[in-house]
Amino acid sequence: MKLIDTFFNLKILVEAFPALLRGLLITLELGVVSALVGTLLGAAVALLGLYGPGWLRGLVRVYIDVLRSMPLLVFMVLIYYALPFVKVLLPAFTSAVLAIGLIASAYVAEIVRSGIEAIPPGQFEAARSLGLRSWDVMRSVILPQALRIVVPPLTGNAVSIMKDTATASVVALPELLQQATSRQALAANPTPLIGAAIIYVALLFPLVRLVSRFENRAKRRAGR
DSSP, rough: HHHHHHHHHHHHHHHHHHHHHHHHHHHHHHHHHHHHHHHHHHHHHHHHHHHHHHHHHHHHHHHHHHHHHHOOOHHHHHHIGGGGGTTOOOHHHHHHHHHHHHHHHHHHHHHHHHHHTOHHHHHHHHHTTTTOOOHIIIIIIIIIHHHHHHHHHHHHHHHHEEEGGGGGGTTTTTOOOHHHHHHHHHHTTSHHHHHHHHHHHHHHHHHHHHHHHHHHHHHHHHHO
């Protein structure tokens, strides 16, 4: 009984629910915006890394390697707390989007690059033999095929981005974890954190299952 009162106190959970719901809405907004920024920027970075001039490809490689090596929490703290020293003041939401989106873009760039490189070279040659320009080859022939390859890992990356929104609590953004932590401190009871964990699972479980379906479908295609 003591365990239930400590971790699953229904009264405290009901009182905390409005705050958790407000935090969930911010979490969803932060996750969606960060995923869009990371995906669009990552796709552009991948194309520049594959088809840009040599010096630009080198910069892209450095960009990807540095951001993939950078802990998200440290990067977010640097953006939010260090940039004001150079007169760049960003709101907490913008700082969180930049941190999550930029690091996500490095992973997206690698996913997109591997998807494009998985297309047989003959596809490029056949498309060019038809007189298509480089952009038309990429838009009409290569990207549609690469998309089928990259959708599963991109969906998995979206799950990671949603989980990474929890780090925004370090910049005092009132997302789900921040709201749960505040309510936990007010109630002197961890039940709000348990409620937040249940909400995270309910939110992300369908995406996790979707990733599994994509992966199983890709395995069936590969086995044909």
